[in-house]
Amino acid sequence: MNIDSINNGIVIDHISAGNGMKLYELLGLAELDCSVAIIKNVVSQKMGKKDIIKVDADIPVDLDVIGFVDPGATINIIRNGSLVEKRNIEMPERLVNVIKCRNPRCITSCEQELDHVFKLTDREHKVYRCIYCETKAN
């Protein structure tokens, strides 16, 4: 894969340096058959350093996941070698089955069929809390 040129795919740009791997994991990119590139610590005029993820296939990505990990990231959709769409990311109000509650006393720890749901309770400080036990996500 030539990481500079994607014909049909997605480029997640302006990821704060260090968040690339986290996004890779939470977006489930490890399970894809197509080429996926994580480029770390790219020099950026605006951000100092940033990470970039390129996926060589036009797959649906969960914008909520990106909004949760890094609301400053941007998404570029590439078709036939050219940029067809640019999307800005917003912090989602709710996160469903993106992360798991880590509180061992939480009802989700013993009832497997429950969705793991987190609610944005403090936008300014980017705080998400489990809707069941109110434990903070981190």
Place this chain on the structure above:
Amino acid sequence: MKSLIDILDLTTEELDELIATAQDIIANPAKYAEACRGKKLATLFFEPSTRTRMSFEAAMYELGGNVISVTGAASSSAAKGESVADTAKTVSCYTDIIAIRHPKEGAAYVTAKNASVPVINAGDGGHCHPTQTLADLLTIYREKGRFSGLTIGVCGDLKFGRTVHSLINAMSRYEGNKFVLISPEELKVPSYVKKDVLQQKNIPYVQTTDLEAVMPELDILYMTRVQRERFFNEEDYLRLKDSYILTVDKLKNAKRDLAILHPLPRVNEISVAVDDDPRACYFKQVLNGKYMRMALILKLLREAGQI
């Protein structure tokens, strides 16, 4: 409001309404003796709490209703692996209102989401126990006649004590209150309670380890016990459990109209001799808990169109 999971589910207006109803029940019990005739309350207790269950059951009986009591997870369907959600749906078919106690945090929320009848959280692990807070609030109201302009001392286990966190949350909504947080270093109020509640609302508070030093300024003294089950090792528990023992002697500099509260059961943190002091309100608090549960059952059944 369909269900009560967290004390903050109630607006201050709704709280006032519950207090008014409870006061009316106390004044005219006969008026309410048939209010819930033909209605059934399920007390669904997945962990033992005899006092809370008795309070709910007594409340329903005094409203003329009936009770179906399910105690002990071992004998219930949960032991066979039934989910809380399925239990909620099933129990809704037999009853008009559910009070649930469960060791896992959030279990009452899951129940309310799945039940077709109102649900009252009777304690979900270390998370919430709103009807205890209702008992505390009615006691404060009956003793002080107001919810504002009070200096409220909370003493003991402020780290794990969920009743303390709920009380701070509830009383932070009123004007002019001040908190005095009395605990050993290891059992201080968690920082999120300080940050998200007290500091955010600009409520004055002081933290101290010295109960006697602050005693003269208190209008309310809320004592708690140090709970063995919250500790990972026995040593820490034994070291901290006797940090504060309220005695007659320690009360000598207290205000004459101090109100001493305790969610009970106590172990030894209030000496029995204090019981004879007119400022001891903790047994009244138990009774107040029943009246608030009556008021709550009435409100929820009314709003569900059942009575």
